[in-house]
Amino acid sequence: MKTCLVVDDSSVVRKIARRILEGLEFEVTEAEDGAKALEICQRQLPDAVLLDWNMPVMDGFEFMGHMRRLPGGDQPKVVFCTTENNVAHIAQALSGGANEYIMKPFDKDIIADKFAEVGLIPVGQAMV
Amino acid sequence: MTPTEYEYLRKFLKDSSGLDLSADKQYLIESRLLPLARKAGLSGIAELVQKLQAGSRTLITDVVEAMTTNETFFFRDKVPFDHFRDHIMPEIIKARAGRRSVRIWCAAGSTGQEPYSLAMCLKEMGAALTGWRVEIIATDLSQEVLEKARAGVYSQFEVQRGLPIQMLVKYFKQTGETWQINPELRAMIQHRQLNLLHDFAQLGTFDVIFCRNVLIYFDQDTKINIFNRLARQIEPDGFLVLGAAETVVGLTDTFKPIPERRGLYKPNDPRAAAARPALAAATPRMVAMAGQ
Ligand SMILES: C[S@@+](CC[C@H](N)C(=O)[O-])C[C@H]1O[C@@H](n2cnc3c(N)ncnc32)[C@H](O)[C@@H]1O
Numbered sequence: 001m002k003t004c005l006v007v008d009d010s011s012v013v014r015k016i017a018r019r020i021l022e023g024l025e026f027e028v029t030e031a032e033d034g035a036k037a038l039e040i041c042q043r044q045l046p047d048a049v050l051l052d053w054n055m056p057v058m059d060g061f062e063f064m065g066h067m068r069r070l071p072g073g074d075q076p077k078v079v080f081c082t083t084e085n086n087v088a089h090i091a092q093a094l095s096g097g098a099n100e101y102i103m104k105p106f107d108k109d110i111i112a113d114k115f116a117e118v119g120l121i122p123v124g125q126a127m128v
Numbered sequence: 129m130t131p132t133e134y135e136y137l138r139k140f141l142k143d144s145s146g147l148d149l150s151a152d153k154q155y156l157i158e159s160r161l162l163p164l165a166r167k168a169g170l171s172g173i174a175e176l177v178q179k180l181q182a183g184s185r186t187l188i189t190d191v192v193e194a195m196t197t198n199e200t201f202f203f204r205d206k207v208p209f210d211h212f213r214d215h216i217m218p219e220i221i222k223a224r225a226g227r228r229s230v231r232i233w234c235a236a237g238s239t240g241q242e243p244y245s246l247a248m249c250l251k252e253m254g255a256a257l258t259g260w261r262v263e264i265i266a267t268d269l270s271q272e273v274l275e276k277a278r279a280g281v282y283s284q285f286e287v288q289r290g291l292p293i294q295m296l297v298k299y300f301k302q303t304g305e306t307w308q309i310n311p312e313l314r315a316m317i318q319h320r321q322l323n324l325l326h327d328f329a330q331l332g333t334f335d336v337i338f339c340r341n342v343l344i345y346f347d348q349d350t351k352i353n354i355f356n357r358l359a360r361q362i363e364p365d366g367f368l369v370l371g372a373a374e375t376v377v378g379l380t381d382t383f384k385p386i387p388e389r390r391g392l393y394k395p396n397d398p399r400a401a402a403a404r405p406a407l408a409a410a411t412p413r414m415v416a417m418a419g420q
Pocket residue numbers: 144145146196197198199200201204235236237238239242267268269270273322323324325339340341342371
């Protein structure tokens with residue numbers, strides 16, 4: 001089973017994301033900010049990170065920078081999932097090492113499409 | 129809705145758009161047509177049927193368009209677009225190296241995601257198509273979806289269905305909450321109203337025809353009729369691309385599936401092409417691909 005770390009300071013968003021990702025057969029762990037997410041990654045890297053941008057303590061962008069520099073940190077697919085919906089932020093995320101980018105609000109179809117896009121799930125699965 | 133009204137609407141829809149409803153789709157008709165009737169100031173389905181019988185033109189169009197399913201996404205099902213990039217276009221580039229032009233038809237383009245996905249694929253091919261004339265014709269029955277396709281403006285939700293984020297950044301311009309596809313890509317596509325039930329010989333012949341997720345709504349005879357007429361509009365070495373739930377198998381031998389490439393078909397008998405009268409495209413808008 002593939003693993004996904006959901007990083008968001010809203011417990012509601014984490015819960016919705018968890019339900020969708022478990023439906024796509026991911027084993028889900030949660031973190032409420034970048035610092036906590038980094039601790040988890042230092043112990044074990046997930047296959048995927050669904051990552052909010054604005055969070056207290058350490059934001060998503062900074063977290064991604066630290067995670068990418070961990071041994072094997074280039075492996076996880078990072079999918080931003082944020083209300084920041086302008087080109088400047090998207091471009092910054094991509095050049096900082098993000099694989100995909102979701103603009104909130106999101107739903108199951110968008111998550112499935114984006115996860116299929118980066119090869120985390122087979123394309124067919126995105127269609128059910 | 130009385131059984132007579134339902135039968136009338138079923139036949140009306142089949143004759144006007146090909147839509148083949150089974151005997152138990154009353155709920156579908158009601159959910160789509162009641163709001164339309166109310167908006168037109170009519171009391172309900174009964175009065176709507178009377179107006180249709182009286183031949184009210186605008187209402188006829190509205191009813192037909194309200195019953196079509198327009199759902200579509202960028203790079204829908206992904207695989208056909210991989211085939212387009214990795215198989216179809218390389219073959220065409222080889223075969224048309226002399227005349228350096230390619231004609232592509234999206235036969236049910238809906239709100240434009242499919243033709244624009246093809247345009248993006250072509251753009252991504254870059255230098256391989258430098259100096260080529262590329263023509264994409266996108267047709268649909270519905271004027272409403274064509275208008276949207278022409279404008280090329282999509283909601284944040286729509287641009288997140290199937291479109292890789294790099295493509296969004298590269299080929300779209302953000303205005304507030306919406307995203308518009310770049311003028312350069314819009315200029316690659318010609319949008320036209322066309323009912324597949326009617327004659328389409330005037331479109332000329334194509335190297336590639338995408339006809340996806342529209343034939344599923346039609347009955348067998350209509351499908352066969354359309355396949356046979358599509359076969360006359362395709363180059364002998366051209367490609368037909370169907371939707372995931374569609375096939376020619378068991379319906380016609382004018383096309384044959386390409387093994388190992390799901391959804392891809394080739395015309396069957398190249399000799400038939402020789403007997404075909406040469407057809408000139410009506411006012412083609414040719415767009416030369418600029419170098420990258
Ligand atoms: C589900 S969409 C498919 C869009 C796109 N090809 C795709 O696969 O995503 C079907 C489209 O077929 C159009 N359509 C339905 N009946 C038609 C007809 N008789 N002639 C032309 N287009 C038709 C509808 O207006 C609608 O936009």
